[in-house]
Amino acid sequence: MTQLMETFQTHRSDLWTAILQHLQISLISLLIATVIAVSLAIWLVQYKRAAEIVLQMTSILQTIPSLALLGLLIPLVGIGTLPSIIALVAYALLPIFQNTYVGLTSIDPSLEEAATAFGMTRTQKLIRFELPLAMPLIISGIRIAFVLIIGTATLAALIGAGGLGTFILLGIDRNDMSLIIIGALSSIILAVLFSALIRRFQNLKVKTIATILIALGVLFAGGATINALTHQKKELVIAGKMGAEPEILINMYKDLIENDDPTINVTLKPNFGKTSFLYSALKSKSIDIYPEFSGTVLEELVKTPLKNTNKEQVYQQAKSAIKAKDNLDFLDPMAYQNTYAVAVTKEFADQYHLTKISDLSRVSSKIKAGFTLEFLNRGDGYKGIEKKYGVSFNVKSFEPALRYQAIANGDVNLIDAYSTDSQLIKYNLVTLRDDQHLFPPYQGAPLIAKGILKKYPTVKKSLNKLGNKISDTDMQEMNYLVDVKNVPASKVAHDYLTKHHLLD
Known part of the structure; x- marks a missing residue:
């Protein structure tokens, strides 16, 4: 607990910045997703088959892995906030659209008939009783979407959009549990607080909700304009x-x-x-x-x-x-x-007299390797080792920082490394000589x-x-x-x- 408080004090200003970035990305995404999904649901109420197609499409969007979606968006729209928002909007559409459509199609048909008998237009029926009756379900969908957005938005840090994901990624990279806890706990608190706040919207009138949404849109648009104007200097x-x-x-x-x-x-x-x-x-x-x-x-x-x-x-x-x-x-x-290397613990190297990569052929059945995805798929990585050294191992893939924890915990006994990694000293690891000259100069x-x-x-x-x-x-x-x-x-x-x- 003491270390957690010390970390919090050290990174307090960074935390507030990350929270604001996280909220900005999340709220903009929620606003856009709500406008798109609710509008689509209202329009498609009378077209059941089209509504089912849209429902399937939004379901498919949720099945796309977030990292894959971000990777696809970067060549098209670059990095930072924009691809993050596009990805988050895609994930938020399903619960909002589904709940809005179900809410509107579940209204008692006798009410629709009575409204028609009184001469109400389609718009009047929508505003006066359809949306108010469907509002609890709509708000429920928005709450579900926002919790999903808050959690997924942590990945925005991977492409330079900031947010609380920066604390989590930094904690994983530095093996600092305090940073991970601060990032995750802050994300949870945001989700709980705003979920409770959104719940109160179901008691508001449709016009009031529309006014709030318009005000938020103007606020975000104005903030973006000011930000653009204040970044005219050389950067x-x-x-x-x-x-x-x-x-x-x-x-x-x-x-x-x-x-x-x-x-x-x-x-x-x-x-x-x-x-x-x-x-x-x-x-x-x-x-x-x-x-x-x-x-x-x-x-x-x-x-x-x-x-x-x-x-x-x-x-x-x-x-x-x-x-x-x-x-x-x-x-x-x-x-x-900073060339590639493969490393083992000193105890493992001493036990099997390992000094160079070719020595691994003698103990290949005993090897449990933990490599990064990048190393696994490179010609100057594991693919090259298989081809040039004629060996293959039982391999698990890890994020870069986690492979060191894995070898320290005994989950693996061989990892890829960079020759200047500090963890080689920290965990008393031995790098094996590349005697077949696989790794190029770096x-x-x-x-x-x-x-x-x-x-x-x-x-x-x-x-x-x-x-x-x-x-x-x-x-x-x-x-x-x-x-x-x-x-x-x-x-x-x-x-x-x-x-x-x-x-x-």
Whole structure:
């Protein structure tokens, strides 16, 4: 409990920001879904077959995995709030449409006949008694939809939309239960409070509810306009993959760019997600810069075979290939290499005399591997190990941070890793030598969207200050400070730049 309170005090301002972001995304999504679903239900009351088709379509939307839907939306609409809202609206349509349609079609036919006999028009019947009678069911559908939205909106953090998901993702990545509890508990409290608030709407008149919805629409539209007007100055968006290392690097990028040109405002989006999300976002210009590695550029982005394993030549090959394919700029690389590795506990390595990957063939039946999805599906990952080393294992897939917990708990005994991961020290793990030279060189460098260097000419000089800087030891020590000692990534980044005289 003490640690939970300390974490809350440390992240209090960030928590309020996350709550506001979460509420904004959730309420906008609910408002849009309500207008669409209620309008459709009212229109289709007289068309039973069409209503059944729409009901099936909204049911199908709910079966699409949220991560898959976000992945499909990124190339079309970019990252951030917009794809999050589209996905949340899609998930909220079913309960609102279904309850509204059932409420309207369950009204006693004798009431309809009496209203017709009194000369009421379709609109008059709808406003005077159909909607009031159906209101308890409609509000129930809206409540169900909002609880669903609040829970699902935590995934918005994966694509840079913020919200309470940032606390949960950061907690998983740092193995910090306090952050996970704060994010999850805040989400639960929001769902309970607003569920109770929405319930009170069923006692309001239809005109009052319509007025509230219009007022909310005007409020959100006005807020969006003000936000657009206040962001007219020069702004760069820099994102990073999950983990401490990308967060440290993007904070270095921010400090260097703003130090050399104070007129540029840099917005950071840490813990953004997997390589594919960032790459799609960069090509669509939803973000401007993110740290990438030469081996990943060749293997995953341009899918070009390595010509050799010389790190300088691999970098030049990656730089030329990504420029030719997508017109993206790959700046000067840093000194360290964050290459792939496979790791076991020291006890397991000692017990079976394991020093290199080829040794695993002797104990393949005893191996319980835990790999990330990205490593599982890469030619320079598990697929390459199967092909080049002629071995296969019993494999489970894990999120990056969870695989370390799995090997610490004994659930697996072999994992993929990055050579600069601090957890290798924390959990006393041994990396096995890549004796068949499967893993290509992985030099990190800023990958930059088309046209950014022309628009911001100082950026290239600023970021190239990191060229040939940061050793393997430097990076692992900085990762350790963030992951284990809980030092903010921004401070670790600034301290390194100051120590090495890279800032004025």
